[in-house]
Amino acid sequence: MSWWKEGVVYQIYPRSYVDSTGNGVGDLRGIISRLDYLTELGVNIVWLNPIYASPNDDNGYDISDYEAIMSEFGTMADFDELLEGLHQRGIRLIMDLVVNHSSDEHPWFIESRNPDSAYRDYYIWRDGKSGRAPNNWVSVFSGPAWEYDQASDQYFLHLFSKKQPDLNWENPDLRQDIYAMMRRWFERGVDGFRMDVINMISKNPSLPSVGDESTLAWGGEHFMNGPRFHEYMQEMHREVLADFDCMTVGECFDLDVNEGRKLVGEDRNELSMVFQMEHMSLDHGNGKWDVQPDWSRVRLKEILNRWIDGLDGVGWNSQFWMNHDQPRAVSRFGNDADYRVESAKALAAVTLTLPGTPYIYMGEEIGMTNVAYPIEDYRDLEIHNWYNEQVAAGQNPEALLASVHRMGRDNARTPMQWDASTHAGFTSGTPWLKVNPNYPDINVAADRANPDGIWHWYRDLIALRKARKTLVYGRYEPYMIDSEQLFAFRRQDQQGDFLVLINLSDERAITRLPESVTELAWQVVKNNYPGHDRIDALKPWQALILELT
Numbered sequence: 334m335s336w337w338k339e340g341v342v343y344q345i346y347p348r349s350y351v352d353s354t355g356n357g358v359g360d361l362r363g364i365i366s367r368l369d370y371l372t373e374l375g376v377n378i379v380w381l382n383p384i385y386a387s388p389n390d391d392n393g394y395d396i397s398d399y400e401a402i403m404s405e406f407g408t409m410a411d412f413d414e415l416l417e418g419l420h421q422r423g424i425r426l427i428m429d430l431v432v433n434h435s436s437d438e439h440p441w442f443i444e445s446r447n448p449d450s451a452y453r454d455y456y457i458w459r460d461g462k463s464g465r466a467p468n469n470w471v472s473v474f475s476g477p478a479w480e481y482d483q484a485s486d487q488y489f490l491h492l493f494s495k496k497q498p499d500l501n502w503e504n505p506d507l508r509q510d511i512y513a514m515m516r517r518w519f520e521r522g523v524d525g526f527r528m529d530v531i532n533m534i535s536k537n538p539s540l541p542s543v544g545d546e547s548t549l550a551w552g553g554e555h556f557m558n559g560p561r562f563h564e565y566m567q568e569m570h571r572e573v574l575a576d577f578d579c580m581t582v583g584e585c586f587d588l589d590v591n592e593g594r595k596l597v598g599e600d601r602n603e604l605s606m607v608f609q610m611e612h613m614s615l616d617h618g619n620g621k622w623d624v625q626p627d628w629s630r631v632r633l634k635e636i637l638n639r640w641i642d643g644l645d646g647v648g649w650n651s652q653f654w655m656n657h658d659q660p661r662a663v664s665r666f667g668n669d670a671d672y673r674v675e676s677a678k679a680l681a682a683v684t685l686t687l688p689g690t691p692y693i694y695m696g697e698e699i700g701m702t703n704v705a706y707p708i709e710d711y712r713d714l715e716i717h718n719w720y721n722e723q724v725a726a727g728q729n730p731e732a733l734l735a736s737v738h739r740m741g742r743d744n745a746r747t748p749m750q751w752d753a754s755t756h757a758g759f760t761s762g763t764p765w766l767k768v769n770p771n772y773p774d775i776n777v778a779a780d781r782a783n784p785d786g787i788w789h790w791y792r793d794l795i796a797l798r799k800a801r802k803t804l805v806y807g808r809y810e811p812y813m814i815d816s817e818q819l820f821a822f823r824r825q826d827q828q829g830d831f832l833v834l835i836n837l838s839d840e841r842a843i844t845r846l847p848e849s850v851t852e853l854a855w856q857v858v859k860n861n862y863p864g865h866d867r868i869d870a871l872k873p874w875q876a877l878i879l880e881l882t
């Protein structure tokens with residue numbers, strides 16, 4: 334069976350992991366210095382956010398050279414050493430592949446500014462319409478999705494920042510250049526790719542406006558899962574992926590289960606896995622900045638169960654609570670005030686026992702939390718663009734800041750908290766983004782010193798998943814799907830029979846399980862309230878993993 338089905342992924346945001354030079358920015362040699370840490374935790378796949386040459390308008394998601402290492406992060410020799418060090422320890426490496434767009438400083442785009450260049454068509458250039466942009470699409474990072482170029486009197490499309498022009502996948506030469514670049518990374522030894530916003534690469538070629546042309550609107554219907562999306566994925570598989578024992582995972586907003594089945598169906602030859610993002614909007618109101626902290630557990634389970642069900646026997650799933658774009662899991666889905674340790678463990682129990690490959694984001698293993706900085710301490714362009722736009726539109730700055738505190742991407746990007754020394758042991762210089770002030774209490778050294786800490790719980794659950802393949806391949810049966818407190822299910826096959834009971838609430842929770850389950854004998858495998866092992870009533874945020882016999 335595939336290594337990536339049985340593996341546990343650890344995501345590293347290199348800018349914020351370890352700084353080996355003192356310039357305040359994490360780097361590859363910093364990661365190299367922590368390889369034994371990864372082994373001790375037990376993860377066996379690492380996903381690195383982009384480490385390629387980039388002017389860093391969007392922290393490496395704006396790439397100016399797909400085959401060079403960002404100078405702040407180190408050199409290609411450092412990269413090779415990192416890869417070798419991981420492989421020596423039995424850890425695979427997944428790179429970020431950002432090919433919906435490049436940087437405007439990529440040589441392709443620089444060439445493309447010339448209307449006569451063969452590279453013009455590598456991007457999406459259009460004439461304006463009666464003095465306005467070619468259509469009314471809004472960019473993900475606020476403002477119009479088109480930028481005017483005076484020299485050629487045309488506009489180029491950028492669904493993200495204007496320093497991230499969209500690549501034109503309709504052009505076969507562009508596609509071949511991308512496949513060749515991927516092939517060279519595989520030949521260098523990488524084990525796979527996480528594909529950034531991959532279901533946005535195929536646009537409706539007529540690029541129509543949406544609704545009233547005079548106001549900006551989300552044009553997703555014309556570029557999410559567009560007309561040639563699966564054709565491109567199959568071509569990429571044929572041209573590159575098929576030749577390597579690799580893992581791929583596509584980041585896909587607005588993808589339903591039907592589309593998901595097409596993307597990861599094992600007979601389809603597209604990708605290994607998908608990050609469906611539905612549960613990332615559980616706490617959104619009308620927009621992602623309109624926060625509804627009172628999210629529904631029933632809805633969470635409905636989403637995750639629908640995906641488990643929909644992909645069952647078809648393709649592989651993935652499980653995650655957060656990534657570098659999302660708030661800290663324990664602050665968002667747990668309770669970082671009254672039950673930080675208990676709820677961090679409960680959340681870990683969900684990702685590590687459900688069907689699908691688990692993804693852990695750096696710092697999740699010690700229950701790192703959100704931050705609440707004044708606006709000038711944030712670094713993320715998404716935060717600033719949105720805040721400035723809303724302030725200009727007359728919104729209340731305090732309310733806006735409250736949304737940033739809850740939802741802003743920099744929550745995930747504050748430096749890793751290693752110990753209680755200055756700047757949490759992340760850097761000897763000034764960190765590029767401030768360290769969470771709670772680092773004297775919440776850090777790896779302190780957490781690991783406590784056998785009942787979050788770190789050991791993660792390590793134990795990772796080891797359990799590796800040792801007991803029932804948690805990887807076993808049949809899945811959910812219980813109490815209408816409970817607003819409990820996530821309860823069974824994983825079962827010839828080799829084992831597990832009952833997982835997780836209380837996702839601040840209150841005591843009463844279980845209602847079928848008699849066929851309650852009449853079985855059980856023993857506790859993991860419990861975050863040692864000594865409290867009743868299965869009829871669970872403590873707040875209690876997680877019980879039981880083996881049934």
Ligand code: TEU
Binds near residue numbers: 493742
């Ligand atoms: O994210 C896609 C994306 O749509 C996010 O920007 C998301 O909407 C937002 O962060 C939620 O607040 C991917 C990358 O993961 C992200 O870091 C990049 O900025 C983006 O693509 C552009 O490459």
